[in-house]
Amino acid sequence: MAGKTLYDKLFEAHLVRQNDDGSSLIYIDRQVLHEVTSPQAFEGLRLAGRQPWRIDANIATPDHNVPTTERSGGVDEIVDPVSKIQVKTLDANCDEFGILEFKMNDQRQGIVHVMAPEQGAILPGVTAVCGDSHTATLGALGALAHGVGTSEVEHVLATQCLITKKMKNMLVRVDGELGAGVTPKDVVLHVIGVIGTAGGTGYAIEFGGDVFRNMSMEGRMTVCNMAIEAGARVGLVSVDQITLDYVNGRTYAPKGEQWDQAVAAWKGLVSDDDAEFDEVVVINGADIAPQVTWGTSPEMVVSVNDTVPNPANESDQVKIDGINRALEYMGLQADQNITDIKLDRVFIGSCTNSRIEDLRSAAEVVKGRKVADNIIQALVVPGSGLVKEQAEAEGLDKIFTEAGLEWREPGCSMCLAMNPDKLGAGEHCASTSNRNFEGRQGFGGRTHLVSPAMAAAAAIAGHFVDVRDFVKQ
Amino acid sequence: MKKFTTMTGIAAPLDRANVDTDMIIPKQFLKSIKRSGFGPNLFDELRYLDEGQPDQDCSGRPLNEEFVLNKPRYKGTSVLLARENFGCGSSREHAPWALEDFGIRVVIAPSFAEIFFNNCFKNGLLPIVLSEAQVDQLFKEVEANEGYELTVDLENQKVVTPSGDELAFEVDDFRKHCLLNGLDDIGLTLQYADDIKAYEAKARQQSPWLFDAIK
Numbered sequence: 070m071a072g073k074t075l076y077d078k079l080f081e082a083h084l085v086r087q088n089d090d091g092s093s094l095i096y097i098d099r100q101v102l103h104e105v106t107s108p109q110a111f112e113g114l115r116l117a118g119r120q121p122w123r124i125d126a127n128i129a130t131p132d133h134n135v136p137t138t139e140r141s142g143g144v145d146e147i148v149d150p151v152s153k154i155q156v157k158t159l160d161a162n163c164d165e166f167g168i169l170e171f172k173m174n175d176q177r178q179g180i181v182h183v184m185a186p187e188q189g190a191i192l193p194g195v196t197a198v199c200g201d202s203h204t205a206t207l208g209a210l211g212a213l214a215h216g217v218g219t220s221e222v223e224h225v226l227a228t229q230c231l232i233t234k235k236m237k238n239m240l241v242r243v244d245g246e247l248g249a250g251v252t253p254k255d256v257v258l259h260v261i262g263v264i265g266t267a268g269g270t271g272y273a274i275e276f277g278g279d280v281f282r283n284m285s286m287e288g289r290m291t292v293c294n295m296a297i298e299a300g301a302r303v304g305l306v307s308v309d310q311i312t313l314d315y316v317n318g319r320t321y322a323p324k325g326e327q328w329d330q331a332v333a334a335w336k337g338l339v340s341d342d343d344a345e346f347d348e349v350v351v352i353n354g355a356d357i358a359p360q361v362t363w364g365t366s367p368e369m370v371v372s373v374n375d376t377v378p379n380p381a382n383e384s385d386q387v388k389i390d391g392i393n394r395a396l397e398y399m400g401l402q403a404d405q406n407i408t409d410i411k412l413d414r415v416f417i418g419s420c421t422n423s424r425i426e427d428l429r430s431a432a433e434v435v436k437g438r439k440v441a442d443n444i445i446q447a448l449v450v451p452g453s454g455l456v457k458e459q460a461e462a463e464g465l466d467k468i469f470t471e472a473g474l475e476w477r478e479p480g481c482s483m484c485l486a487m488n489p490d491k492l493g494a495g496e497h498c499a500s501t502s503n504r505n506f507e508g509r510q511g512f513g514g515r516t517h518l519v520s521p522a523m524a525a526a527a528a529i530a531g532h533f534v535d536v537r538d539f540v541k542q
Numbered sequence: 543m544k545k546f547t548t549m550t551g552i553a554a555p556l557d558r559a560n561v562d563t564d565m566i567i568p569k570q571f572l573k574s575i576k577r578s579g580f581g582p583n584l585f586d587e588l589r590y591l592d593e594g595q596p597d598q599d600c601s602g603r604p605l606n607e608e609f610v611l612n613k614p615r616y617k618g619t620s621v622l623l624a625r626e627n628f629g630c631g632s633s634r635e636h637a638p639w640a641l642e643d644f645g646i647r648v649v650i651a652p653s654f655a656e657i658f659f660n661n662c663f664k665n666g667l668l669p670i671v672l673s674e675a676q677v678d679q680l681f682k683e684v685e686a687n688e689g690y691e692l693t694v695d696l697e698n699q700k701v702v703t704p705s706g707d708e709l710a711f712e713v714d715d716f717r718k719h720c721l722l723n724g725l726d727d728i729g730l731t732l733q734y735a736d737d738i739k740a741y742e743a744k745a746r747q748q749s750p751w752l753f754d755a756i757k
């Protein structure tokens with residue numbers, strides 16, 4: 070019999086019951102809550118007179134709506150009334166039910182997918198959900214994690230279970246080594262370019278091969294974060310020493326004897342050598358260059374030294390129409406050099422790239438330089454209060470502000486523009502976030518997804534540049 | 543979800559076809575973070591003479607005295623009589639939320655829009671399809687008799703009029719089961735509470751570090 074994939078193991082280990090209609094009831098070890106998708110779920114509980122099944126399985130923080138400018142005035146001073154109500158509602162719900170929440174000005178507050186692993190709330194081998202599609206991030210720890218809708222948030226609160234169907238298995242193997250200046254973000258953008266935004270639909274993607282084995286936990290989180298942009302709700306990396314070292318010592322991680330017991334259990338959280346995947350994609354790490362998206366879908370991505378695609382080179386009418394529509398929205402010309410795209414704003418942040426390593430890599434590029442005159446605004450938004458604190462301890466905030474970038478409070482910020490950080494219509498933004506959809510960062514805004522180092526270099530140059538040449542200058 | 547077994551209540555005739563979900567609950571009320579509290583804004587544009595705003599206290603607003611639910615004789619309505627294609631348009635679940643919050647448990651019509659029909663069952667509301675002739679007859683009777691009440695017996699699938707006429711209706715077995723027992727998805731899963739607890743007991747032994755850690 071063939072071996073098992075990590076996904077198979079995680080799924081089977083959490084199976085509570087197989088229903089007659091082919092669906093499965095799986096147990097959820099952890100739920101992460103934020104202010105946007107939880108209010109109706111709590112309200113549903115109250116209306117039905119239900120209590121959460123298990124308080125200690127939940128952890129919450131507001132992130133989407135919080136202002137990232139000076140906010141010591143607290144929740145009451147949030148200007149947008151809808152945002153204020155949502156944040157206050159989360160606070161009230163967590164207080165009422167006794168759920169641990171890091172409130173807006175708590176040092177531990179942050180973007181859900183940054184905060185949860187940072188606290189050790191997500192551990193190898195757990196199942197985790199959150200009312201947010203980028204929950205896939207947490208798969209980097211060898212956890213089965215994915216986004217759910219509001220009615221499922223309520224379902225998990227009430228039953229600690231999820232009704233689900235088993236996914237298929239895909240292995241994305243990136244062999245060899247990455248070139249200097251090529252980062253996890255470039256790897257995942259390249260992967261999405263290869264398999265397409267729907268390529269992973271119905272699959273749990275495991276990222277394997279030497280490139281991921283040698284990648285830091287934070288890098289693995291960046292990669293798993295964007296599995297959803299390839300259509301897969303789940304991204305995974307098998308557990309190894311790097312995983313264990315990351316988890317060890319975190320607040321909610323096991324300690325002492327329990328730690329040893331946990332480590333023994335976690336060692337098996339790998340895909341067996343003879344596991345069979347339904348689909349295998351193999352990529353050579355050395356082939357990956359820094360990536361830039363030019364269009365309005367994450368799969369519309371090319372290397373920084375390439376040109377914007379020309380629809381004349383395509384034969385498929387659907388593709389041609391898609392390219393034309395994207396070119397028009399983005400205000401770009403076919404065959405234009407990517408390095409000629411002028412930028413108006415730069416955003417370094419989001420659950421994809423707002424961890425300390427991301428900030429270090431951006432700071433390294435801007436150190437001693439100045440943001441170009443044509444850049445209206447360059448934001449650096451740390452993923453959590455603790456990331457912010459660490460960055461300040463290392464003096465990164467000074468490096469950014471001296472170069473002319475703004476140093477902000479933690480939150481989702483311009484990733485989706487639910488708070489006041491937004492693009493203006495027609496503005497081009499080099500963004501380290503994960504979605505370049507029309508209007509995502511503000512009505513009419515034009516998003517180009519890149520790594521933190523590439524965004525930093527673009528901020529200095531005022532247009533895209535190959536960060537590998539740039540740092541040599 | 544509330545159980546639905548048998549109920550008797552005042553019926554009110556809403557005499558118009560193609561009542562859409564926008565009419566049931568206008569868009570400005572969807573910004574709410576709640577699933578309850580939509581009752582005061584049910585049929586907002588028909589019910590009030592001014593334009594409703596979210597979070598507004600509706601008690602002082604000018605009422606449209608002509609609107610059926612505003613007439614004193616229909617106070618406390620729990621059965622709504624309606625015409626064909628009730629609940630068409632947007633899929634907003636706020637529509638059944640608003641009806642339920644207002645106190646309506648049953649809507650009787652010759653036909654319903656599908657999404658609305660489905661959404662009703664998820665929210666403890668029973669939509670009943672009767673023939674056009676039967677619905678017509680009910681409209682006549684309710685208008686002729688003040689204090690007209692209908693009894694709806696889900697178990698036996700019949701609507702009983704004050705004069706003792708029994709009108710049989712169809713309902714899907716599974717949905718009937720869920721309504722009778724007050725089961726929504728969550729309710730259904732909670733039927734397996736013992737399985738969940740058994741799983742949990744085992745997990746607590748195997749992975750004690752996953753319990754009582756976050757607080």
Ligand code: SF4
Nearest residue numbers: 203419420481484485
């Ligand atoms: S940073 Fe962006 S993608 Fe991530 S959770 Fe926030 S809004 Fe969603």
